[in-house]
Amino acid sequence: MEQVQTLIHGKSIIPVNASAENSSDKNSRLLANCSIAIQNGRILDILPISEATKKYSSESTFDYDHHIIIPGLINAHTHAAMTLFRGLANDLHLMEWLENHIWPAERKWVNEDFVQHGSQLAIAEMLRGGVTCFNDMYFFAETTAQVATKSGIRAHIGMILLDFPTQYAKDADEYFSKGLALHDQFKAHPLVKCTFAPHAPYTVSNAPLERVAMLANELELPVHMHLHETQDEIAQSIEQFKARPLQRLHNIGLVNSGLLAVHMTHLEDQEINLLAETNTNVIHCPQSNLKLASGFCPVQNLREKNINVALGTDSCASNDDQDMLSEIHSAALLAKGVANNAAALPAYDALRCATINAAIALGVDQDTGSLEIGKSADLTIIDVNTLEAQPMYDPVGHVVYATQRNQVSDVWVAGKQLLSNRKLLTLDENEILAKTKEWNQKIKN
Amino acid sequence: MEQVQTLIHGKSIIPVNASAENSSDKNSRLLANCSIAIQNGRILDILPISEATKKYSSESTFDYDHHIIIPGLINAHTHAAMTLFRGLANDLHLMEWLENHIWPAERKWVNEDFVQHGSQLAIAEMLRGGVTCFNDMYFFAETTAQVATKSGIRAHIGMILLDFPTQYAKDADEYFSKGLALHDQFKAHPLVKCTFAPHAPYTVSNAPLERVAMLANELELPVHMHLHETQDEIAQSIEQFKARPLQRLHNIGLVNSGLLAVHMTHLEDQEINLLAETNTNVIHCPQSNLKLASGFCPVQNLREKNINVALGTDSCASNDDQDMLSEIHSAALLAKGVANNAAALPAYDALRCATINAAIALGVDQDTGSLEIGKSADLTIIDVNTLEAQPMYDPVGHVVYATQRNQVSDVWVAGKQLLSNRKLLTLDENEILAKTKEWNQKIKN
Numbered sequence: 001m002e003q004v005q006t007l008i009h010g011k012s013i014i015p016v017n018a019s020a021e022n023s024s025d026k027n028s029r030l031l032a033n034c035s036i037a038i039q040n041g042r043i044l045d046i047l048p049i050s051e052a053t054k055k056y057s058s059e060s061t062f063d064y065d066h067h068i069i070i071p072g073l074i075n076a077h078t079h080a081a082m083t084l085f086r087g088l089a090n091d092l093h094l095m096e097w098l099e100n101h102i103w104p105a106e107r108k109w110v111n112e113d114f115v116q117h118g119s120q121l122a123i124a125e126m127l128r129g130g131v132t133c134f135n136d137m138y139f140f141a142e143t144t145a146q147v148a149t150k151s152g153i154r155a156h157i158g159m160i161l162l163d164f165p166t167q168y169a170k171d172a173d174e175y176f177s178k179g180l181a182l183h184d185q186f187k188a189h190p191l192v193k194c195t196f197a198p199h200a201p202y203t204v205s206n207a208p209l210e211r212v213a214m215l216a217n218e219l220e221l222p223v224h225m226h227l228h229e230t231q232d233e234i235a236q237s238i239e240q241f242k243a244r245p246l247q248r249l250h251n252i253g254l255v256n257s258g259l260l261a262v263h264m265t266h267l268e269d270q271e272i273n274l275l276a277e278t279n280t281n282v283i284h285c286p287q288s289n290l291k292l293a294s295g296f297c298p299v300q301n302l303r304e305k306n307i308n309v310a311l312g313t314d315s316c317a318s319n320d321d322q323d324m325l326s327e328i329h330s331a332a333l334l335a336k337g338v339a340n341n342a343a344a345l346p347a348y349d350a351l352r353c354a355t356i357n358a359a360i361a362l363g364v365d366q367d368t369g370s371l372e373i374g375k376s377a378d379l380t381i382i383d384v385n386t387l388e389a390q391p392m393y394d395p396v397g398h399v400v401y402a403t404q405r406n407q408v409s410d411v412w413v414a415g416k417q418l419l420s421n422r423k424l425l426t427l428d429e430n431e432i433l434a435k436t437k438e439w440n441q442k443i444k445n
Numbered sequence: 446m447e448q449v450q451t452l453i454h455g456k457s458i459i460p461v462n463a464s465a466e467n468s469s470d471k472n473s474r475l476l477a478n479c480s481i482a483i484q485n486g487r488i489l490d491i492l493p494i495s496e497a498t499k500k501y502s503s504e505s506t507f508d509y510d511h512h513i514i515i516p517g518l519i520n521a522h523t524h525a526a527m528t529l530f531r532g533l534a535n536d537l538h539l540m541e542w543l544e545n546h547i548w549p550a551e552r553k554w555v556n557e558d559f560v561q562h563g564s565q566l567a568i569a570e571m572l573r574g575g576v577t578c579f580n581d582m583y584f585f586a587e588t589t590a591q592v593a594t595k596s597g598i599r600a601h602i603g604m605i606l607l608d609f610p611t612q613y614a615k616d617a618d619e620y621f622s623k624g625l626a627l628h629d630q631f632k633a634h635p636l637v638k639c640t641f642a643p644h645a646p647y648t649v650s651n652a653p654l655e656r657v658a659m660l661a662n663e664l665e666l667p668v669h670m671h672l673h674e675t676q677d678e679i680a681q682s683i684e685q686f687k688a689r690p691l692q693r694l695h696n697i698g699l700v701n702s703g704l705l706a707v708h709m710t711h712l713e714d715q716e717i718n719l720l721a722e723t724n725t726n727v728i729h730c731p732q733s734n735l736k737l738a739s740g741f742c743p744v745q746n747l748r749e750k751n752i753n754v755a756l757g758t759d760s761c762a763s764n765d766d767q768d769m770l771s772e773i774h775s776a777a778l779l780a781k782g783v784a785n786n787a788a789a790l791p792a793y794d795a796l797r798c799a800t801i802n803a804a805i806a807l808g809v810d811q812d813t814g815s816l817e818i819g820k821s822a823d824l825t826i827i828d829v830n831t832l833e834a835q836p837m838y839d840p841v842g843h844v845v846y847a848t849q850r851n852q853v854s855d856v857w858v859a860g861k862q863l864l865s866n867r868k869l870l871t872l873d874e875n876e877i878l879a880k881t882k883e884w885n886q887k888i889k890n
Contacts, residue, residue: 084836086835086836086837086838086847087837087838087839087842087843087846087847088838090791090792090839090842090845090846091787091788091791091792091842092787092788093786093787093788094787097787121832121835124832125832125833128832128833129833287778289782290778290779290781290782291778291781291787291846292781292787293781293782293784293785293786293787293789295782295785296782319846320842320843320846320847321833321847323833323849326849330775330778333732333735333736333775334735334779334782336735336736336737336738337734337735337738337740337741337779339738340738340740341538341738342536342537342538342539342542342736342737342738343536343537343538344738346535346536347535347536385878386878387566387569387570387573387874387877387878387881388570388573388574388766388768388850390531390566390878390881390882390885391529391530391531391881391882391884391885391888391889392531392532392885393531393532393533393885393888393889394532394535397532397535397536397765398532398765400535401532401535401736401764401765402531402532402765402766404768404771404849404850404851405833405849406849406851429832432832433830433831433832433835436832436835436836437835437836439836440835440836440837440838443836443838444836444838
């Protein structure tokens with residue numbers, strides 16, 4: 001018998017793999033009674049339990065006989081540290097919300113400590129909700145990177161860039177130098193990677209964007225940016241630049257397969273064609289778009305053009321959670337309403353948006369986003385032995401429409417268990433809760 | 446000291462009461478450090494904890510010092526027994542879903558046993574999710590009524606009516622006679638009440654609807670009916686009756702303050718005016734409407750005309766849960782997107798839709814829907830001492846945007862505790878889970 005470090009037996013596994021994708025047989029989307037053999041953090045084998053128990057002996061074995069195993073979920077857009085602002089201001093128009101509540105709170109509170117404790121809270125919440133990878137954009141990014149490293153989660157950390165000074169950096173040059181130092185520090189890290197993160201078309205001018213385009217091309221890094229979030233953003237761009245934001249970025253050379261365009265709620269047909277031709281990725285944040293009344297991302301239209309769509313929670317100031325299972329559910333429902341088509345964004349495709357599509361967008365689909373031999377063992381395990389989760393007729397539909405994050409029992413990243421029976425193994429839950437309450441007291445006074 | 450049966454101390458209580466409603470001071474919506482004294486199932490007093498401990502001695506005392514207490518949630522539209530069909534068919538167009546999946550499954554499976562076990566499952570799920578009252582429409586209604594009675598939940602049971610025969614009744618006369626016998630049986634029951642439940646305009650013809658109008662008026666009972674759920678329903682009505690469904694019901698005398706019009710996704714301005722003039726109640730089911738791509742209920746427009754809007758989950762075949770906290774969240778988000786207004790359906794008003802508005806629609810607002818002296822002690826208690834529920838700046842917004850049903854720790858109906866630390870006290874969870882799995886096996890084969 002071959003020795004492996006870990007053997008995971010699953011009653012139902014949804015691998016979201018390429019062969020299922022290319023098959024017309026929907027049954028190939030679900031593996032029943034199979035085992036995942038893990039060695040050195042990677043998936044060595046996936047095979048029927050009956051064969052696995054003959055072929056492999058393992059240092060540790062896990063039986064998930066009343067569970068569904070899915071690839072670890074990827075949160076493709078967030079501002080993790082802002083979890084300390086969860087629900088700070090509700091039911092307000094976007095500019096009132098930003099200018100009178102969020103920006104003043106950021107000016108007053110955001111520093112390294114805030115980012116450390118906020119990132120810890122967000123990562124703890126994400127892991128407990130089955131998220132194994134997140135794509136972040138915020139100040140003091142090196143602190144978020146450090147917290148991520150300690151937790152064992154996979155993280156894509158934005159090298160944030162704005163025109164205006166903040167406590168983090170005084171000008172574009174300082175944003176760039178801090179960002180590039182961060183990239184240099186983490187470039188060999190197996191789980192933490194950097195992206196360029198120019199905040200939005202209305203906060204970054206042409207010269208620094210041109211520099212991002214050049215550096216992103218040179219360093220082969222993704223560009224993570226808010227884009228076409230609101231009608232106002234578009235009107236302002238037309239006035240200032242004589243072009244809609246997408247066209248302006250295209251002129252600068254940023255619209256390509258390395259771009260993660262977040263929100264995209266207002267799109268003309270020719271813009272959808274441009275996204276398709278350039279293999280640009282769209283990051284859809286349905287709950288945030290609804291809460292801020294930003295508009296509806298035309299998910300079905302994008303999918304009809306084979307545009308890669310991934311999902312993000314956005315920050316806890318506009319959501320108010322880091323819950324990707326709920327975001328998948330919202331995305332699948334909203335796409336149907338917006339397209340006036342009950343078959344729009346079916347369950348399996350919604351799950352792809354939170355797994356393999358996000359991995360493709362981030363350029364890490366060789367490593368994660370599905371359960372396939374050779375990929376990193378990033379797994380989320382969902383307990384379905386509860387009243388609320390029974391009966392179950394179709395596990396794929398069940399994950400999307402009938403599952404809540406408190407059913408996530410176990411989580412693995414790169415073969416390392418980070419959540420066991422809902423307990424975090426690398427983060428101190430009580431300490432994080434206590435720190436969060438301290439910030440709550442300070443900020444609300 | 447005055448002796449009371451139960452004293453409940455709460456750190457944060459949102460009573461959703463009339464005095465808060467009439468006050469311009471938002472702070473009056475939240476009671477901090479107050480006690481609820483309960484005697485004979487009713488709220489005897491609400492007062493500061495410091496006064497309560499001097500004024501009352503109690504047989505039992507409960508301290509909820511890291512919780513939010515809200516009125517018990519009311520699910521204003523469901524088909525409880527269908528919880529056994531949870532997620533039976535997904536991502537299908539409405540008529541394919543109904544004709545090829547739901548109706549055949551109903552013909553094959555629905556009998557008294559199905560309704561008993563399905564209702565038990567639904568009621569268990571609702572209680573664990575903070576729902577203390579539901580408004581039901583389904584076959585074998587007397588079985589659902591009996592299950593409700595045993596569980597201790599508050600229930601409004603529909604006397605279902607269709608033109609076509611089912612295993613439950615062969616014609617309109619038999620539907621009426623079974624329904625009226627049920628009403629007779631339960632008319633003195635403190636918690637279980639009957640409503641007329643003609644299924645929909647396209648399944649019930651004029652003569653039985655006229656009889657409903659007459660009897661509802663005579664017996665002073667509400668009428669619970671699907672209405673304007675889809676564009677097709679309206680087109681068909683115009684063809685068959687030369688009138689849109691709402692107008693047809695108005696001609697029959699059914700459009701009044703006793704009507705609970707469920708869905709209402711396609712409404713013209715003059716129809717909204719008619720609803721306002723007649724004090725008709727709209728029951729909004731956002732998740733079901735999205736999943737079936739039925740259209741968007743214009744919640745903000747209804748609210749601007751002071752139309753009473755309540756919320757329902759609809760059945761687990763189109764949702765796929767009986768989760769009112771999630772439904773409130775969806776309603777608050779979707780209203781903003783549809784109205785293109787981030788201030789539409791603010792948190793407090795969304796909470797009203799699931800409490801006092803529903804009680805008004807069902808004609809039981811003297812008894813429930815808010816925490817006020819003299820009303821029944823129907824309480825839902827939410828634990829906020831978790832990572833996912835911290836920080837918390839505004840408890841009202843928190844309940845709507847940042848709370849999930851697994852945080853519901855305790856539930857009381859008419860002064861009787863039905864859920865304690867997430868354990869059901871009147872229903873056998875293991876038995877219900879086992880029965881559900883049996884049905885799952887049978888139905889999926």
